[in-house]
Amino acid sequence: MSKRDYYDVLxxxxxxxxxxxxxxxxxxxxxxxPDRNADNPAAEGQFKEANxxxxxxKDPEKKAAYDRFGHSAFDGGMGGGGGGRPGGMGGGxxxxxxxxxxVFDDLFGDFMGGGRGGRSRAARGSDLRYNLRVDLEEAYNGxxxxxxxxxxxxxxxxxxxxxxxxxxxxxCPTCSGMGKVRATQGFFTVERxCPTCSGxxxxxxxPCSSCGxxxxxxxxxxxxxxxxxxxxxxxRIRLAGEGEAGMRGGPPGDLYIFVEVKRxxxxxxxxxxxxxxxxxxxxxxxxxxxxxxxxxxxxxxxxSIPAGSQSGRQMRLRGKGMPALRGGGHGDMFIELAVETxxxxxxxxxxxxxEFEELSEDNNPExxxxxxxxKSFWDxxxx
Numbered sequence: 001m002s003k004r005d006y007y008d009v010l011x012x013x014x015x016x017x018x019x020x021x022x023x024x025x026x027x028x029x030x031x032x033x034p035d036r037n038a039d040n041p042a043a044e045g046q047f048k049e050a051n052x053x054x055x056x057x058k059d060p061e062k063k064a065a066y067d068r069f070g071h072s073a074f075d076g077g078m079g080g081g082g083g084g085r086p087g088g089m090g091g092g093x094x095x096x097x098x099x100x101x102x103v104f105d106d107l108f109g110d111f112m113g114g115g116r117g118g119r120s121r122a123a124r125g126s127d128l129r130y131n132l133r134v135d136l137e138e139a140y141n142g143x144x145x146x147x148x149x150x151x152x153x154x155x156x157x158x159x160x161x162x163x164x165x166x167x168x169x170x171x172c173p174t175c176s177g178m179g180k181v182r183a184t185q186g187f188f189t190v191e192r193x194c195p196t197c198s199g200x201x202x203x204x205x206x207p208c209s210s211c212g213x214x215x216x217x218x219x220x221x222x223x224x225x226x227x228x229x230x231x232x233x234x235x236r237i238r239l240a241g242e243g244e245a246g247m248r249g250g251p252p253g254d255l256y257i258f259v260e261v262k263r264x265x266x267x268x269x270x271x272x273x274x275x276x277x278x279x280x281x282x283x284x285x286x287x288x289x290x291x292x293x294x295x296x297x298x299x300x301x302x303x304s305i306p307a308g309s310q311s312g313r314q315m316r317l318r319g320k321g322m323p324a325l326r327g328g329g330h331g332d333m334f335i336e337l338a339v340e341t342x343x344x345x346x347x348x349x350x351x352x353x354x355e356f357e358e359l360s361e362d363n364n365p366e367x368x369x370x371x372x373x374x375k376s377f378w379d380x381x382x383x
Contacts, residue, residue: 003071004049005070006052006053006056006057006066007053007057009028009049009050009052009053010024010025010028010050010053010054010057011024011028012024012057014067016057018058021054021057021058022054022058025050025053025054025058028050029047029050029051032046032047032050033047034047056074062074123200123246123247123250124246124247124250124251124252124253125152125216125243125244125245125246125247125250125251125252125253126243126244126253127243127244127253127254127255127256128149128151128242128243128244128253128254128255128256129255129256129258130147130149130255130256130257130258131258131260132145132147132225132227132257132258132259132260133259133260133261133262134227134231134259134260134261134262135261135262135264136261136262136263136264136267136269136296137296137298138227139227139229139230139231139232139259139261139322140229140230140296140297140322140323141229142226142227142228142229142230142231143226143227144224144225144226144227145224145225145227146222146223146224146225147222147223147225148220148221148222148223149220149221149222149223149242149255150218150219150220150221151218151219151220151221151243151244151245152216152217152218152219152244152245153216153217153218153219153221153245154215154216154245154246155208155210155211155214155215155216155217156210157208157209157210157211158208158210158211158215160215160216160245160246161208161215162204162207162208162211162213162214162215162247163204163205163206163207163208163213164206164207164208164209165206167206169202169203169204170202170203170204170205171201171202171203172194172196172197172200172201172202172203173196173203174194174195174196174197175194175196175197175201177201177202178194178201179193179194179197179199179200179201180192180193180194180199181194181195214247215245215246215247215250216244216245216246216247223239223242223255225237225239225257227257227259228325229323229325230272230322230323230324230325230326231259231261231325232259232261232269232271232322232325233259233260233261234258234259235258235259235325236256236257236258236259237256237257237259238254238255238256238257239254239255239256239257240254241254242254242255243255266294267296267333269322271322271331272321272322272323272324272330272331273321273322273331273332273333273334274296274320274321274322274331274332274333274334275333275334275336276293276294276333276334276335276336277336277338278291278293278303278335278336278337278338279338279339279340280305280309280337280338280339280340281339281340281342282339282340282341282342284305285305285308285309285310285311285337285339286307286308287307288304288305288306288307288308288309289304289305290302290303290304290305291303291305293317293335295317295320295333296320296321296322296333297320301317301320301333303315303317303335305337309337309339310337310339310366311337311338311339312336312337312338313336313337314334314335314336314337315334315335315337316332316333316334316335317332317333317334317335318332319331319332320332320333321333
């Protein structure tokens with residue numbers, strides 16, 4: 001049975017570029033892999049056929065020979081740079097380990113440290129988190145605060161290189177600087193992090209005595225941070241470059257300030273609005289009058305209570321709430337009245353209240369309405 005054209009096998013036209021060939025093979029390899037086609041006995045043969053085609057077309061010299069002579073270029077009779085099958089394996093299977101490893105880099109390279117070059121010796125430092133608790137007044141006004149952050153900073157003795165005297169690291173002899181090593185297992189090539197350099201691709205022969213070769217040391221730093229007005233619990237402030245120093249001269253991470261606003265004794269917060277529960281005497285609620293209430297800015301506001309006010313009644317003070325974090329003015333403050341029943345009455349006070357009760361038959365409309373409904377309910381039950 002004659003062999004199929006390698007370009008047809010990969011779904012390509014002649015003259016395809018190296019990138020087009022790799023993309024086409026990558027697609028075919030994923031589509032035809034035996035592990036994904038257990039119910040298709042023909043998939044394994046097609047998979048090997050795609051490997052053989054890619055092994056030839058990925059190599060510029062083999063590709064040129066194939067374009068000129070076709071399959072006969074590798075049958076030992078015409079040019080082609082040596083006899084035998086493509087890839088030197090014989091039997092028409094192609095050098096699968098070599099072919100698939102190219103695509104393996106594309107599929108998994110980002111998770112293994114990035115391509116064939118291995119990972120850079122300079123690793124970015126970790127991000128840090130700092131929890132900051134502020135008072136409601138501080139959240140209203142904003143503040144500048146100095147904090148102490150235990151972190152890693154660049155070693156001054158080796159300037160972050162990790163080597164004594166600042167000498168440059170040397171290429172790892174185990175992985176030749178790639179940061180990973182390969183092991184062939186049957187058809188597959190498996191890559192692992194290099195055990196000698198831990199994937200960095202370089203080693204330090206004479207580690208710095210101050211940092212032990214890490215390029216950074218532990219230190220507590222004092223930082224001044226600006227907390228803007230209007231912050232609330234959950235607000236996150238990012239300080240770029242103020243995190244942990246990078247490994248062996250790598251860039252530093254970031255510092256994230258997570259804000260928590262403490263509960264206030266007088267005000268409850270709801271976004272940009274404030275709630276303030278104000279107790280008033282029974283007489284003041286009945287007669288009405290003016291009261292003074294505090295504001296979060298530290299001032300006072302006069303509020304008029306209408307005569308006959310009940311518990312739970314709310315009044316709004318516009319613009320007396322919290323500032324919006326990103327501009328847009330202030331919220332409002334809501335005053336909620338809590339009518340207080342007097343306690344520890346004297347004999348005279350009790351006497352006056354009894355007299356008042358006898359004279360207040362028409363002064364409690366809500367009570368009158370309720371008990372009228374109760375009476376109707378009982379009468380209906382009797383009927």
